[in-house]
Amino acid sequence: MRLSWVELRDFRNHRETRLDVPDGVVVAVGPNGEGKTNLLEGMHYLLDLASPRVGSDLPLVRHGAQSGYVRGEVETMGGRVLVEVEVRAAGANRVQVNRSPVRRKRDLRGRVRGVFAGPDDLAIGQGDPDRRRRFVDEAVAALWPARDTLPRAYEKALRQRNRLLRDWEGAPGQAPAAIEAWDAELVETGSALTRARAEAVARIRPPAAEEFLALTRHELRVSYRPSVPVDPSAPDGLEPGRVEEAFRGRLAERRGDELVRRSTLVGPHRDELELSLRDLTVRAFASHGESWAAAIALRLGLSSAVAEALGEPPVTFLDDPFSALDPERRHRLEGRLAGRGQVVVSVADEGQVPASAAAVWDVRGGVVTPRAGGEGRRAVQ
Amino acid sequence: MYEGPIQDLVDELSRLPGIGPKSAQRLAFHIVKADPREARRLAEAIIQAKERVAFCRECGNVAEGDLCRICRDPGRDPTTLCVVEEPKDVVAMEKAGVLKGRYHVLGGAISPLDGIGPEDLRVKELLDRVEQDGVTEVIVATNPNLEGNATAMYVAALLKPAGIRVTRLASGLPVGGDLEYADEVTLGQALEGRREI
Numbered sequence A: 001m002r003l004s005w006v007e008l009r010d011f012r013n014h015r016e017t018r019l020d021v022p023d024g025v026v027v028a029v030g031p032n033g034e035g036k037t038n039l040l041e042g043m044h045y046l047l048d049l050a051s052p053r054v055g056s057d058l059p060l061v062r063h064g065a066q067s068g069y070v071r072g073e074v075e076t077m078g079g080r081v082l083v084e085v086e087v088r089a090a091g092a093n094r095v096q097v098n099r100s101p102v103r104r105k106r107d108l109r110g111r112v113r114g115v116f117a118g119p120d121d122l123a124i125g126q127g128d129p130d131r132r133r134r135f136v137d138e139a140v141a142a143l144w145p146a147r148d149t150l151p152r153a154y155e156k157a158l159r160q161r162n163r164l165l166r167d168w169e170g171a172p173g174q175a176p177a178a179i180e181a182w183d184a185e186l187v188e189t190g191s192a193l194t195r196a197r198a199e200a201v202a203r204i205r206p207p208a209a210e211e212f213l214a215l216t217r218h219e220l221r222v223s224y225r226p227s228v229p230v231d232p233s234a235p236d237g238l239e240p241g242r243v244e245e246a247f248r249g250r251l252a253e254r255r256g257d258e259l260v261r262r263s264t265l266v267g268p269h270r271d272e273l274e275l276s277l278r279d280l281t282v283r284a285f286a287s288h289g290e291s292w293a294a295a296i297a298l299r300l301g302l303s304s305a306v307a308e309a310l311g312e313p314p315v316t317f318l319d320d321p322f323s324a325l326d327p328e329r330r331h332r333l334e335g336r337l338a339g340r341g342q343v344v345v346s347v348a349d350e351g352q353v354p355a356s357a358a359a360v361w362d363v364r365g366g367v368v369t370p371r372a373g374g375e376g377r378r379a380v381q
Numbered sequence B: 001m002y003e004g005p006i007q008d009l010v011d012e013l014s015r016l017p018g019i020g021p022k023s024a025q026r027l028a029f030h031i032v033k034a035d036p037r038e039a040r041r042l043a044e045a046i047i048q049a050k051e052r053v054a055f056c057r058e059c060g061n062v063a064e065g066d067l068c069r070i071c072r073d074p075g076r077d078p079t080t081l082c083v084v085e086e087p088k089d090v091v092a093m094e095k096a097g098v099l100k101g102r103y104h105v106l107g108g109a110i111s112p113l114d115g116i117g118p119e120d121l122r123v124k125e126l127l128d129r130v131e132q133d134g135v136t137e138v139i140v141a142t143n144p145n146l147e148g149n150a151t152a153m154y155v156a157a158l159l160k161p162a163g164i165r166v167t168r169l170a171s172g173l174p175v176g177g178d179l180e181y182a183d184e185v186t187l188g189q190a191l192e193g194r195r196e197i
């Protein structure tokens, strides 16, 4: 699929930006803080209705404005999709798809898809297990939008059960009343999440390994290690009832410990996505460049997996992908960007603009100026 | 902070569920500025409701008197009980008009995060009724969300050893939603298609 044009009004530092977007590799170039990441973020927002930047406290709406607007049109195999978002400084955002309001993210995600990789992703390899679980859950939502409720459903069951264990005032060795009811909810929501994560990782693993090998000439091993004792790679490991049975069994084994520790000790909140390199975990041993290569490989792997599932590539966004790579790897990554549909890249340095770019946009102070020349480099300001 | 009667009114209003301090202020000033007759009608309605409406001693539904309209109706089958969370769910089920049995209102759903355990609900009353009235089937129609499901599981675990048929409304109801938002046809179908837990 391809975003054919985009318009940002009062979005972050963009007062009014309107661009035609060609297929292939599109590059936004400019110093940091001038608005190139904001541009990628706005474009991605049209496909996902969520900001990929965690921990950014800056408001989405430009200073002084009541609302910011992001509009654009996506050409997909299923037809054109016009997306219009009003981001409000106060109150809920308004989203229209083909002029009809939509309430849920998945109503849009069912029709268009974007995959975003940015500097925050360095934490996938180097951060806590929680960050890797979040990546897998993002992958689940990108692959199967209808399953995007699974993490929250599980988290809610987990919080209820944890509170029950924490607040329970009973004799040692005795279980709180209704614990079985919460076990059942934990097992139901948790098994669905375990299955979804296992399936997502199985789809991402081959393309991610391929990207990493192409970038670094090393093997990256990606494996999902669920807390529930099932073997996701066994042919019948995820059969209906199998995960549930294993989950219930392990809960029964840990019941005594749970009553002492007053917390849920089994379930997807303790899953691990293992990333290893030369038989060592990325977290402990990889260099900065290798951690970044792993993150990029995972995101590009996800992009490929989505393309495989959909029958057409999603729009892929790479925010500042080259800075952390040495010149050789930079060159190899450039080579991996062709042939995967529309890829929107931001770079801080003129020297990082790939020669294959279908369009180059200069970004300064929230103003985007397309460079002249070449098919698709035409744009309206 | 205001003084005297207006602050008292703000305080009382902000104790109502879903009313924050801001809304309480707005309501209080609306009432003070309103026509005196309007304010009196509101006060009167609150007093009347409190004095005349009680909860049915059998099922926990709202009632004018000792028993609710449904428990007084000899035509309603006492051997089938439909367990719901709140009196408003009785209204929703009655609109669908397919239940021939009677109701049992729990007064909520178990939710540790809200400090609600089984002992805070009318569970003991349910067990007593089941034993005394020769109940053969209990249809659990708690809300189709996490807390409603857990409550259903809990009730089923208590009743099934006694040989009671415990059923749950069929799926098809909006998941995560409230019973009261389901339309009558959907609710009727969910009841017809109920399955044993």
Ligand SMILES: [Zn+2]
Pocket: B056, B057, B058, B059, B060, B061, B067, B068, B069, B070, B071, B072
């Ligand atoms: Zn009654």
